[in-house]
Amino acid sequence: MDFPALLRAVFALALTLGLIGLGAVALRRFGPDALARLTRPAKRERRLAVTESLVLDPTRRLVLVSCDGQEMLLLLGEGRVLAEGVPAPKDAA
Structure with a gap:
């Protein structure tokens, strides 16, 4: 070669x-x-958003969800919602 x-x-x-x-x-x-x-059609305003998420341990997580201007704090774990409907605190500032 x-x-x-x-x-x-x-x-x-x-x-x-x-x-x-x-x-x-x-x-x-x-x-x-x-x-x-x-x-895809033009983007419209979304109603649901995950504002913040915090991992507590390997099986549980806290998630702050905003829906229609209202925030809710959810405790998720073990494949299900452990606590729901807890209103998130308003800004203290």
Whole structure:
């Protein structure tokens, strides 16, 4: 195998790996649902938002949820809601 053939093989390998890398970056950037995002209607105001979350231990977590301008504090754990309907405290400032 002479030097020009070896050089051509190395460049072909580099080009192939570069195209695979560009494809991976494009899939990460646009994702498999890129067409669905393009056809989605205009964004509207969302009613539900997770304001803050705090992990207490490996099985429990406190989540502050805002719904229609009202905040609720939820204790989640063991695959279910352990305490719900606790109103979040208002800003003391």
